Amino acid sequence: MLMNLEQKKCSINIARIKIIKVWKNFKQDTNEKRLFAKIAGILTHIIYGMGKKHHLTELRKISNLIKISLSDKYIDKSSEIPLLKTGISIIEDIYTNQKDLLISHITEKKCKYNNCFKKISPPCEKSCPAGIDIPAFIVQTGGGKFKHALEIILENNPFPYVCGLICPAPCEDSCLRKTLDKPVFIRSIKAVAARETIQEKCYPKPNIKSLTGKKVAIIGSGPGGLSAAFYLAKQGHLPVVFEAEKELGGMLRYGIPDFRLPLKILNNDISWIKLHGVEIHTKTRINNIKKLFNNGFNAVFLATGTPFSNKIPFKGNERSNVISGIDFLRKINKGENPDIGKKVIVIGGGNVAVDVAMAALRQNALKIKMVCLENKNEMPASENELRTAIMEGVIVYNSWGPFYLKKNNLFEFIFCKKIFNDKGKFAPVFDNNKKLELYCDTVLVAAGQIPDFSYLENDTEINIFKGLIKINNSYKTNINGVFAGGDVVTGPNIAVNAIKAGKEAALEIDKWLMNKNKKKHNQTEKNLNFPEKIPCLKINALNRKNTKRAKLEEQNPKKRINNYLPIEEELSINQAQKEAQRCLRCDICIGCGLCQFICSEIGINAINLTICDDRFVFTDFTSFSNKCISCGACEKVCPTGAVKIIQKQNFIRTEFTGTFLNKNTMLECDLCGKLIMPDLYYKNIETRLDLKTKTFAIKPEAIELKSETPDIRKKTIDIKNLSENLRVCPACTRTKYAENLKKFL
Numbered sequence: 159m160l161m162n163l164e165q166k167k168c169s170i171n172i173a174r175i176k177i178i179k180v181w182k183n184f185k186q187d188t189n190e191k192r193l194f195a196k197i198a199g200i201l202t203h204i205i206y207g208m209g210k211k212h213h214l215t216e217l218r219k220i221s222n223l224i225k226i227s228l229s230d231k232y233i234d235k236s237s238e239i240p241l242l243k244t245g246i247s248i249i250e251d252i253y254t255n256q257k258d259l260l261i262s263h264i265t266e267k268k269c270k271y272n273n274c275f276k277k278i279s280p281p282c283e284k285s286c287p288a289g290i291d292i293p294a295f296i297v298q299t300g301g302g303k304f305k306h307a308l309e310i311i312l313e314n315n316p317f318p319y320v321c322g323l324i325c326p327a328p329c330e331d332s333c334l335r336k337t338l339d340k341p342v343f344i345r346s347i348k349a350v351a352a353r354e355t356i357q358e359k360c361y362p363k364p365n366i367k368s369l370t371g372k373k374v375a376i377i378g379s380g381p382g383g384l385s386a387a388f389y390l391a392k393q394g395h396l397p398v399v400f401e402a403e404k405e406l407g408g409m410l411r412y413g414i415p416d417f418r419l420p421l422k423i424l425n426n427d428i429s430w431i432k433l434h435g436v437e438i439h440t441k442t443r444i445n446n447i448k449k450l451f452n453n454g455f456n457a458v459f460l461a462t463g464t465p466f467s468n469k470i471p472f473k474g475n476e477r478s479n480v481i482s483g484i485d486f487l488r489k490i491n492k493g494e495n496p497d498i499g500k501k502v503i504v505i506g507g508g509n510v511a512v513d514v515a516m517a518a519l520r521q522n523a524l525k526i527k528m529v530c531l532e533n534k535n536e537m538p539a540s541e542n543e544l545r546t547a548i549m550e551g552v553i554v555y556n557s558w559g560p561f562y563l564k565k566n567n568l569f570e571f572i573f574c575k576k577i578f579n580d581k582g583k584f585a586p587v588f589d590n591n592k593k594l595e596l597y598c599d600t601v602l603v604a605a606g607q608i609p610d611f612s613y614l615e616n617d618t619e620i621n622i623f624k625g626l627i628k629i630n631n632s633y634k635t636n637i638n639g640v641f642a643g644g645d646v647v648t649g650p651n652i653a654v655n656a657i658k659a660g661k662e663a664a665l666e667i668d669k670w671l672m673n674k675n676k677k678k679h680n681q682t683e684k685n686l687n688f689p690e691k692i693p694c695l696k697i698n699a700l701n702r703k704n705t706k707r708a709k710l711e712e713q714n715p716k717k718r719i720n721n722y723l724p725i726e727e728e729l730s731i732n733q734a735q736k737e738a739q740r741c742l743r744c745d746i747c748i749g750c751g752l753c754q755f756i757c758s759e760i761g762i763n764a765i766n767l768t769i770c771d772d773r774f775v776f777t778d779f780t781s782f783s784n785k786c787i788s789c790g791a792c793e794k795v796c797p798t799g800a801v802k803i804i805q806k807q808n809f810i811r812t813e814f815t816g817t818f819l820n821k822n823t824m825l826e827c828d829l830c831g832k833l834i835m836p837d838l839y840y841k842n843i844e845t846r847l848d849l850k851t852k853t854f855a856i857k858p859e860a861i862e863l864k865s866e867t868p869d870i871r872k873k874t875i876d877i878k879n880l881s882e883n884l885r886v887c888p889a890c891t892r893t894k895y896a897e898n899l900k901k902f903l
């Protein structure tokens with residue numbers, strides 16, 4: 159794991175990671191381990207943009223202390239010698255070779271590698287193509303504020319309910335909850351937020367800027383086209399959508415069967431998009447882009463997707479029982495009830511192939527064999543979708559390429575040894591001697607899709623490269639005013655990527671139309687600031703830790719193949735709210751590690767963070783409570799407010815992103831009963847300080863107890879010195895002292 163961290167290029171960050179490694183390798187809590195915790199803390203402050211000039215001198219001071227320790231250790235022949243040597247060499251290297259870089263990090267907040275000071279987004283949000291603020295909508299759903307949750311989703315995705323049902327959820331793949339057990343069920347929480355807002359009839363009102371008078375033609379009404387229309391309308395432009403089919407939705411309507419995405423849910427999301435003032439022309443095929451400009455349009459967005467099946471080269475592919483999988487789904491979704499044979503082979507290993515196979519079962523096929531080039535691990539189909547198909551009886555044959563469909567309907571396949579070359583490009587290698595023969599009466603081909611460019615017959619100058627429209631980083635084609643995005647540019651992809659393209663293209667079109675010269679929308683912000691976030695759900699540690707990922711109930715596979723009803727139930731409100739409690743709020747805890755370093759620096763070691771990729775994650779909810787003394791050091795250093803120490807009556811509690819981690823009793827003044835400080839904190843100071851002689855049990859120059867203000871130390875000493883048997887608050891100390899003094903006067 160730590161190796162991963164070291165791939166960061168900035169030398170200061172690399173040094174920090176190495177220091178963390180040294181610190182982690184100390185087996186015992188020694189003064190030296192604490193010094194390394196302090197260095198790790200200082201370097202963390204620096205790379206997160208919180209470095210101060212005094213950190214330079216502190217680093218030097220600590221390095222000297224370690225050197226002194228090292229010479230002592232030689233006398234003791236300590237096993238820590240190699241660690242200390244490594245640590246010193248890391249700091250010396252920063253001082254001799256990286257000093258300028260260190261100084262520029264501190265004084266100018268500049269990192270020449272552009273690694274540091276970046277806006278830190280939670281991993282789920284980073285991997286959501288639409289860039290939804292995921293923890294924010296999760297917490298709102300968890301708190302029953304469905305409309306607020308939906309508003310957060312709609313900022314970046316106008317298809318909340320659709321994506322809540324069909325998105326393969328790349329966000330869940332990178333969810334940090336997996337370091338503890340399984341990812342948060344983000345997709346289904348989204349569906350609940352959308353469903354409940356509809357139930358409560360409180361869908362947000364469209365929020366549109368003042369009208370600009372600019373008209374944008376959008377060709378295609380799939381997720382990309384409609385997303386572009388939505389965000390253009392919000393900017394005050396008039397989007398006009400042209401759709402060749404009878405109804406809107408593109409592949410969402412015609413390529414996804416009802417058992418995955420019921421039409422009424424798609425219609426709901428589309429109606430809301432239309433409410434923003436989108437002009438719609440269905441059954442309208444555009445065949446001259448240039449003419450659109452003559453007809454008053456200011457810009458054009460091409461979002462025509464990839465509606466055709468890829469033609470797979472095999473002997474016999476021209477036969478009448480070889481059918482395009484996507485055409486088959488289109489017919490079903492148009493209500494045409496296409497007839498197929500009883501024994502069906504589906505060629506392809508992606509989600510469309512899975513849907514084709516499952517739809518074939520519902521069209522009365524009895525045996526479905528899915529054959530693909532990919533091996534099990536390479537299959538592009540989502541694990542969940544494939545599982546549902548297998549449960550329905552679909553048999554999957556991996557690593558076979560279609561070769562020859564004979565007249566007697568025996569289909570011959572050859573073994574695919576390797577599908578990608580060393581550069582990761584599609585370049586299948588076959589073993590012609592290894593063959594498989596399967597009988598079928600229908601072949602459904604669902605191995606890739608391609609665009610339909612027939613509408614560009616009068617616009618042949620548009621740059622098409624390798625079968626896809628070529629654009630630049632601003633979604634511009636080579637023709638002025640013509641933009642393109644989604645599958646027609648990338649090739650077939652998941653819906654949320656088309657949504658992202660539609661949204662980003664709309665922002666680019668807006669910039670172009672209005673002659674704006676804004677920063678690129680996704681640019682990372684320099685200089686960290688930690689904006690206010692929606693407060694965390696309050697929950698006890700055991701619930702946060704032990705709640706298992708929710709499961710969706712599914713229709714019985716044997717019965718469901720007879721209908722097109724949804725396979726999966728949705729989560730209930732209660733389930734969604736419980737699921738929301740599993741979220742670790744990685745937007746609030748940015749995983750810097752500062753709380754852990756300070757806790758180690760003062761020798762308590764209550765915080766045990768897990769390293770995941772390039773950050774820390776708080777996962778240790780249970781052992782914390784046995785060690786924490788509620789000193790408040792972690793709260794003081796945490797830059798985001800993820801840790802809070804909250805005093806309630808006579809106890810004090812540590813909360814980590816809303817999780818109640820422990821409860822310590824407050825110490826009462828033996829004379830007046832006033833609460834003084836956490837009991838365990840007092841005991842800790844007592845054991846570490848020789849109170850009678852007022853000297854430190856540990857070297858004061860080695861450890862500076864940041865969290866313990868001189869005032870608190872003094873307070874403790876005063877209290878203790880008053881009487882060995884009494885623990886007294888400062889006010890009572892003064893009174894007692896005065897009383898004692900009087901006796902001698």
Ligand code: SF4
Nearest residue numbers: 282333334741742744
């Ligand atoms: S735990 Fe929550 S905030 Fe963290 S990655 Fe998962 S969903 Fe996002």
Ligand code: SF4
Nearest residue numbers: 747748750751753796
């Ligand atoms: S709780 Fe605060 S200090 Fe600790 S890792 Fe998270 S953000 Fe950093």
